[in-house]
Amino acid sequence: MFLLVVSHPLGMHAWTLSFSEMAWVAGECVLLQITPLLLAVAWYWQRPGAAVRHSSCLFALMPIGFAVAVLVFRGSGMHLASSDFREAIREHLPRLIAFFSWGMLVPLLAIAVYVAIGIRLSKLLTWWLTENPLAVRMLSFTATLSCTAIVCGSLLWLSQGRSEMLAATHAQITRHPFNLLGLNVDIPSKAGEQNDPDQRGAESVQPFTFDLASFSDSVSSRMRQMRMNVVIEPTVDTGPAPRPDVLIIICESLRSEMLAPDIVPHTFAAARSGWWLRQHYSGGNATSLGIFSLVSGLESIWFYRSEVRFAPALNRLFRQAGYELGFFAGHDDWGTFQMDAFLSPRQYDRYETEPMDWLASDRRSIAKTVQFLRKPESPHARPPRLAVLFLYSTHTPFDVADAHARDQPAASADYPIPYPQSWRGSVWNRYRNAARSLDAELAEVLQSDAVIAMLGDHGESFLDDGTIGHGTKLSRVQTRTAAMICAPHLSSREIRERTTHMDVLPTLLGAAGIELSLPGQFDGLNLETATLTELQTRTFSISNLVGRDLVLVPPATRRSGATFGTRVEFSLLDNTISPRGAINAQGNLSGPGDRGLLRDWMEQLVR
Template structure:
């Protein structure tokens, strides 16, 4: 079959443009600033990366050639744009992966985008557009260069021959790279893949089987590949019945009067301050001096964890005294134990926040006007709305002698200034260099120091506003709702990965009846409610119905020996933290696919502090934990 002249010219141009885009793709993969340092890349891995670039671009090349046979004129006009899809897809995947730890084409990211991204627009900053603008600039330059080279090849036979030679060379490189990579030691290959997850274009596509998904293991300590675990066996029907039984018992947990109980007006006021994304490192004298001083005068919880890596899960644990696995059971979420029990004990309740997105994140079940005597929220205005909320809570707690019956009050104050991109008062911007509010998100490693300094300045700003809330008459609890990652686990932000950085928070309790004592054992948000009930002298009929414990009565051994869970916002995942004495052998914890909606329970292997897989699961610890949650 004789090809039309247009088709011949197009194919000449096409091969040249394919060469340009293969080289451009390799440059993008190797030089993008969001990956691990290039110095740790070996020659063999570089060859394999180049092979991936060539093989991926071979797909649009094949489509364009086939298209040129059927529709040569249309293919000549639009065919070169097929090459743009591969680098755009890769670049977007890099941005998504560095933001969330999820690949763009994964089911987890689809769930995140569908359920949560629209709600996060309130936190938009122009810095979020920087990576997208960079992608647009790269594509624009690539199109100009490839089309110019393509036209040159059509006019110049010598250029055409050179480009054909380069094309064959690229295909040979692809074949050699594939062979070299397949001969790598499997353990070494998996370790390299985890270290350079954003420099391997194959891992951006769903069918790659990328080990970063780590569905069932990772690298074991004996250097053997962890095989997929067998399905976890348990009596599903019996477990479902035990769950239902415990939910019924939760509702039966009520305040009981004893001879030792004093009158309600003798009980202290209580203030729970929840600071968005507040990490434990912020509780330091050079960052939050007023909060640090208060922590030293009471219980300073040095290893404190949220119920999850997002606000909804952390707040649920605070008001229920439960691990956040119960969040998705509506019978529990709509019956917050804190509100019910403190009201029974004669407390007036108030909730104050500088944001109004509680319904959007399913928190209106336990944070709503129906649950509080005073409920005052407003649209987010960062530091200004936080200041107004602080002023409101001060008015709510003052002049106790003028209240009806001098009843005690409990207030929850939620503050947003330490949410990315962080609000800073100029007078508190002491850590320099500090990024502006429009820093790029996600940011490269070179930006970490300046973004971290901005975060420290935001915490310092908030501490200055909180100074007037610490006084001797009230019990004050201060916690973060969850943690925040600054590339600690390879991501930025929170709500995306079960890692130490996204789940550990600052925490302290101070006030009357709280002696000065640091607590070094691990504690969790679920401990706060039973602890406050004990401080207030409130006895309940079924104290064992809380997952948390009274920190004033719990021994160090009790805290160190327990297993508890931290839930992930996206997907049905949690991490089980083992007893303290086993942490060195068990990594940081065991990841489990878990849901009380359909009683799904499947261990997926041990993970390290970054949430990355390191070995097979510990099923014995999982069974011990299951017995406790349905006791």
């Protein structure tokens, strides 16, 4: 028990805790050791000699387990005991081996050292208690201290109530050993209390009901209409208008803050000459969801319907308009997260990928894209072309060219993952340097007279939401990206209203002068023709990689306080629809949510 109390977050945070909080944490530590105590007693009854020598190791299991739980939460935002973590391990762990770096071994090495020290301390403590003449006296003192902690913790539990205590432990997750049991998964700040004054009322507490049979029929009808959306050929009298080349540049994990003159000067100049999308969101918090939304013009909830995922509207419609399509990437594992449905040789006339080699393979992909888009001497020597360029060197652990490592101090490529808060500044500098290095390589391609869209596939967290990386939380930093669209005919414009990846396809089709039979079949808007009211009053969803969660981002007129949106468990595979509550910008539950918003969005979805 002493080991659990001293070596756990109580020891790390004691100077920030009140006496009652310290008593509650101590009570957690003691209560968690009841299980190994019972195991030790049972072992002693069966094998006394072995129990005396080795049973002390049992008391190191809980502190070791909690240390691992803290490590998991710091890296992923998921509890070790949660279903989300089990699903992530089952579905995604084998796919993440390609992203291994030696820095990932540092936390594992620390855990190994912690295990060794913990077991040794347990053995020394057992030896001291059994061999020292003061053993009985000290054992009595320890028992008294333990009982005091249990009593204090129990009194706090009874006086404040279970929901309040769970809310408190949820607010400071890494302080409380009870999180090892997964007791605090998805507990709002105060369970059952209407935290958001603008969301109080009967609607927020009534069970959510919806006509699921009618909704399912409407979803099927909507998918049929998607396939009926085709390019309208120009009339014979006017003839086909010359169409511009189109280039889509997708930069891995590129946050909105990176679009700045001191970081990406070439990209920033292009953004200032065209449309700078100041508040742009991905379709999800992972690459698969973000790119799907780009190539379909749809919200990422459609990703899991294979009829939609295997029929990307971008490829079909641009090909109908006479375009040649090319895809270029310094990364070749698109089947890992089911992206080969819309990123494969069958979808493109020229498809060139290679094994990941960070900045070096990005350079080669950029060179191939420049060659693909190079204008022939005769303007009619080839049809118009669309190129999709995916760049990977801004993915963890970020690749940096020595000439562009300006922000210092910067972490090396083998920084520990997950890393503590003290490392954030140096890792952030490395990320900035990686973006700067990539921008230097893009200088030539950004000078093209094509219609160019450049954006991140999703965001990235640097402990902003308590986690590292992406694909783990529906937080603002994991879903918001840099974005810009430029073209010779577009005048300079800053779009400060919220835009999303699903807006890119209808906007590029409009910029290329391509008319459609059913333009309203996209979830996204053509930003060139969308009105301010349309941008300000719409609700859209952002999907989570793990599980079936999404966040509904409300219109500007319905936002309140620090609420980011309403979290919903939702799936078009079996029509799962379950409101989970409001979440804040860090992706944490903060209130009951807006069920009216969910109903409005579902009606909009199958309009």
